[in-house]
Amino acid sequence: MTQTFKFGFIGLVLFYVYSPIFVLMVNSVNGSRYGNKWQGFTFKWYEKLFENDALMQAAWHSLVVGITSATAATVIGTLAAVALQRYRFYGKGAVSSLVFVSMLTPDIVMAIALLILFVTLGIELGYISLLIAHITFCLPFVIISVFSRLKGLDMSVTEAARDLGANEWQVFSKIILPMILPAVASGWLLSFTLSIDDVIVSAFVTGPGYEILPLKVYSMVRVGVSPEVNAISTLLFVGSVVLIVISQLLLRYKRK
Amino acid sequence: MNMQINQFRFWAIGLATSWLALFVLVPSLMVLVTSFLTRDPDFLIRFEFSLDGWRSVFDPSFISLLWDSLSMALITACICLAIAYPFVMCLMSLPSKWRPIILFLLIVPFWTNSLVRIYAIQYLLGKKGLINDAMLGIGLIDKPLDLLYTPFAVIFGLSYILLPFMILPIYSAMEKLDLRLLDAAKDLGANAAQRLWRITLPLTLPGIVAGSLMVILPAMGMFFVADLLGGSKHALLGNVIKNQFIQTRDWPFGAALSVLMIILLSFMLWLYYRATKLSNRQGGINDSDF
Amino acid sequence: MNKWLTLAAATLMSFSAVAAEKVVLYNWADYIPDTVLKQFTKETGIEVEVATFDSNESMFAKLQLLKGKGYDLTIPTTFFIERMKRADLIQPIDKSKLTNFGNLEPNLLNQSYDPNNEYSVPYLWGSTAITVNTDEIDPKTITKWADLWKPEYKGQILLLDDVRDIFLMALKVKGFENNTRNEDEIRQAYELLVELLPNVKLFLSDSPKGPLIQGNVPMGVMWNGEAYMAQVEMDTVAYIYPEEGATLWVDSFVIPKGAANVEGAHKFIDFVLRPEIGKIIIEEIGYSTPNKATVPLLSEELRNNPMVVPPAEVLEKGSFHNDLGDANAIYEKYWQMLKQKQS
Numbered sequence A: 001m002t003q004t005f006k007f008g009f010i011g012l013v014l015f016y017v018y019s020p021i022f023v024l025m026v027n028s029v030n031g032s033r034y035g036n037k038w039q040g041f042t043f044k045w046y047e048k049l050f051e052n053d054a055l056m057q058a059a060w061h062s063l064v065v066g067i068t069s070a071t072a073a074t075v076i077g078t079l080a081a082v083a084l085q086r087y088r089f090y091g092k093g094a095v096s097s098l099v100f101v102s103m104l105t106p107d108i109v110m111a112i113a114l115l116i117l118f119v120t121l122g123i124e125l126g127y128i129s130l131l132i133a134h135i136t137f138c139l140p141f142v143i144i145s146v147f148s149r150l151k152g153l154d155m156s157v158t159e160a161a162r163d164l165g166a167n168e169w170q171v172f173s174k175i176i177l178p179m180i181l182p183a184v185a186s187g188w189l190l191s192f193t194l195s196i197d198d199v200i201v202s203a204f205v206t207g208p209g210y211e212i213l214p215l216k217v218y219s220m221v222r223v224g225v226s227p228e229v230n231a232i233s234t235l236l237f238v239g240s241v242v243l244i245v246i247s248q249l250l251l252r253y254k255r256k
Numbered sequence B: 001m002n003m004q005i006n007q008f009r010f011w012a013i014g015l016a017t018s019w020l021a022l023f024v025l026v027p028s029l030m031v032l033v034t035s036f037l038t039r040d041p042d043f044l045i046r047f048e049f050s051l052d053g054w055r056s057v058f059d060p061s062f063i064s065l066l067w068d069s070l071s072m073a074l075i076t077a078c079i080c081l082a083i084a085y086p087f088v089m090c091l092m093s094l095p096s097k098w099r100p101i102i103l104f105l106l107i108v109p110f111w112t113n114s115l116v117r118i119y120a121i122q123y124l125l126g127k128k129g130l131i132n133d134a135m136l137g138i139g140l141i142d143k144p145l146d147l148l149y150t151p152f153a154v155i156f157g158l159s160y161i162l163l164p165f166m167i168l169p170i171y172s173a174m175e176k177l178d179l180r181l182l183d184a185a186k187d188l189g190a191n192a193a194q195r196l197w198r199i200t201l202p203l204t205l206p207g208i209v210a211g212s213l214m215v216i217l218p219a220m221g222m223f224f225v226a227d228l229l230g231g232s233k234h235a236l237l238g239n240v241i242k243n244q245f246i247q248t249r250d251w252p253f254g255a256a257l258s259v260l261m262i263i264l265l266s267f268m269l270w271l272y273y274r275a276t277k278l279s280n281r282q283g284g285i286n287d288s289d290f
Numbered sequence C: 001m002n003k004w005l006t007l008a009a010a011t012l013m014s015f016s017a018v019a020a021e022k023v024v025l026y027n028w029a030d031y032i033p034d035t036v037l038k039q040f041t042k043e044t045g046i047e048v049e050v051a052t053f054d055s056n057e058s059m060f061a062k063l064q065l066l067k068g069k070g071y072d073l074t075i076p077t078t079f080f081i082e083r084m085k086r087a088d089l090i091q092p093i094d095k096s097k098l099t100n101f102g103n104l105e106p107n108l109l110n111q112s113y114d115p116n117n118e119y120s121v122p123y124l125w126g127s128t129a130i131t132v133n134t135d136e137i138d139p140k141t142i143t144k145w146a147d148l149w150k151p152e153y154k155g156q157i158l159l160l161d162d163v164r165d166i167f168l169m170a171l172k173v174k175g176f177e178n179n180t181r182n183e184d185e186i187r188q189a190y191e192l193l194v195e196l197l198p199n200v201k202l203f204l205s206d207s208p209k210g211p212l213i214q215g216n217v218p219m220g221v222m223w224n225g226e227a228y229m230a231q232v233e234m235d236t237v238a239y240i241y242p243e244e245g246a247t248l249w250v251d252s253f254v255i256p257k258g259a260a261n262v263e264g265a266h267k268f269i270d271f272v273l274r275p276e277i278g279k280i281i282i283e284e285i286g287y288s289t290p291n292k293a294t295v296p297l298l299s300e301e302l303r304n305n306p307m308v309v310p311p312a313e314v315l316e317k318g319s320f321h322n323d324l325g326d327a328n329a330i331y332e333k334y335w336q337m338l339k340q341k342q343s
Helices: A002-028 A044-051 A053-086 A092-102 A107-121 A127-151 A158-163 A167-195 A200-205 A213-223 A227-256 B002-034 B052-055 B060-092 B098-112 B114-125 B130-136 B151-176 B179-186 B192-205 B205-219 B223-230 B237-246 B250-289 C002-019 C032-044 C056-066 C079-086 C147-150 C161-175 C182-198 C208-214 C223-236 C262-272 C275-287 C311-316 C323-339
Strands: B038-039 B044-048 C024-026 C047-053 C121-133 C157-159 C202-204 C219-225 C237-240 C249-254
Touching: A002 A227, A002 B060, A002 B098, A002 B114, A002 B151, A044 A227, A053 A092, A053 A127, A053 A213, A053 A227, A053 B002, A092 A127, A092 B002, A092 B250, A107 A127, A107 B002, A107 B237, A107 B250, A107 C056, A127 A167, A127 A200, A127 B002, A158 A167, A167 B002, A167 B098, A167 B114, A167 B205, A200 A213, A200 C056, A213 A227, A213 B114, A213 C047, A227 B098, A227 B114, B002 B250, B002 C262, B038 B052, B038 B250, B044 B250, B052 B250, B060 B098, B060 B151, B060 B205, B060 B237, B060 C262, B060 C323, B098 B151, B114 B130, B114 B151, B114 B223, B114 B237, B114 C032, B151 B205, B179 B192, B192 B205, B205 B250, B223 B237, B237 B250, B237 C056, C024 C032, C024 C262, C032 C047, C032 C262, C032 C275, C047 C056, C056 C079, C121 C208, C121 C223, C147 C182, C161 C182, C161 C219, C161 C249, C161 C323, C182 C202, C182 C323, C208 C219, C208 C223, C223 C237, C249 C262, C262 C275
Parallel strands: C024 C047, C157 C202, C157 C219
Antiparallel strands: B038 B044, C121 C219, C121 C237, C121 C249
């Protein structure tokens, strides 16, 4: 009885979480443009999507920005978290409060402030400015995720390694990094998720030659052109499920 | 070797510090300075000192708006908690190989653009939407309910979008929980309710607090949820700040508002750290004892 | 070997793409057909790069922060032209380079927001008026703005989330000028709008046709193009021009001060002003064309649709918004108060 109840509850929550996704998947093959009623099965929105070069290009740009900025933020953030945990240095308190300030700043404020900064520094708007902005808002999530993992670890191993003659770089790459890897991975995933969904900051800091998907989606749904957006969201959703299944299988294989 | 220590140290500290200084500290200072400047309708701001921005912040109508926005966020956090906590408890009672898979299943939908999901929710809540259709079909109601464009819809949308931010921290807190404590309590005669109230809840409190913060902070800024599900009638703090910068173009006021928001939220964070320190100390006892 | 050749060719092509002349258009989302852009490139060799914005306000803010650099053309609405001119963001347009300028409807030119069209050339225009779903509401029962206040429409109206368009309704009902700077008149309009609030279901400017099509509201105050798209979807839509006069607006091309390719921008404007290009635009985007020469090319059905080609008296009775300078703040103040009155 209680077992059924537990599975029932989990199932219910999953159903709740998936219901909007089902709606958009169904609408992506619905003949009706506004999805208010079912007007027959069709692939025409997918056909339109593949003809829409600008949208496909924006999706590609988004992937590039997402992957590069998540990776860069993970590298910088992991190093920063390790530094915050292991070293005492001047201005340490200031650095950790800056991490929180950047997390608390409203998006629109960060967007405008960064744009002014880029214009002043003469950084051309486009890929580079987007990259910098995305790294900036992803950084605190990586630092916090890695730092909380480091806090729970037994650091005496690192002392032992140092006594045995390992240098600081070796200690980091051979001992600390393997121990914090799950947190580093989740930091990367969080960053990627944030980057691929950001509209407000990107709208301000990108230039004319570099449109990205969420921006495109945002302005498209605003004028009500949603079927193609449903189609591309469905594709991305299916794509990420496939990727996860593959990575799970690989992990299992490796464990064996 | 000494040089190598220094080199790693130099990069680890230097990279993040200079990044934060250039792209966080400098912009934040610009915002702070802006809040003390004079508004100019044509050129945004004039470089003259003025307290007008701060004066408008303490206007009673904005205080009430701040309060509305905060209470909306608090309700959202309560709903997320009411779903997330039992969910994680059910999850923990499953065999451990199932847990990551279910957790993954839960997170994947949240990778779809949030705006697109909000539009999908409109189809669910609308007058001729799926929920109304279903209830009419069963005969539960005989007239469609007004679900969309109400405060209910805003809270529904916010708690939907922010649910994983509550589930993940609670999960990681619950996973650290030492099950032997619960067994010991059972042996000593504590019933299920007592075990939950006296052991599980206090020990997972840091997770609850972290989750609540991760829900409350973004909930105040998600203006598109308020616009699309609430019909732009129930402004969140995020709507107001965005309006000041884009629509009204009163930058000093917008800047003052966002500085105030950062200060308020930092204060809440500080409270959170005190809370975790306290409960860590409680947790520390059993860490050393076992 | 073959692979290397392809690679070399691809590299060469990408170089030539970089070298090609281009015009950067900063535009509303999906507000110009792809076919038009492709045809322009084919004829002139000039690439058109499109960047999108979501509101006049954010476009203005971004251009101001960039000091008018980075874009060769953009499309602000009515009084934003005046605002951009005052902020020194746009440059005069050389009409001697526009061979098709004569095609434009004179009634839409030389308006107070840009005398003699020194800085702007109309692209599309339209109105803001009342749209109803004829299944639920008899369009004959509504003839003027004041009808919206009828108590039977409780919780049934969608309003655009636009301060000026909404204040215009109340100002017109009260018999005031829609560009008034008189705080007393604005306050009276505000009080009248407070009385309208019980009838208001929602404020929405992003695709306001959506709730109408999905059956969430039976009527709304929205743009003619939105009403037209709703009609294409569900037939039972009527668009009513109120007796007091509707809001009129014109989206016009302007050339930012820091434009890199001023010459190309002129060529593009002139291209869009061709009658047959105007036809492609109207058929795909909707709204109304400012191009007199385009109208005869349209199908009879389109020509007779008052949403697409409004009757002549609409232009006479309707009014444009001007930029109000300091008085904008008064409107904003009452607008915020109005939004907060909602519970």
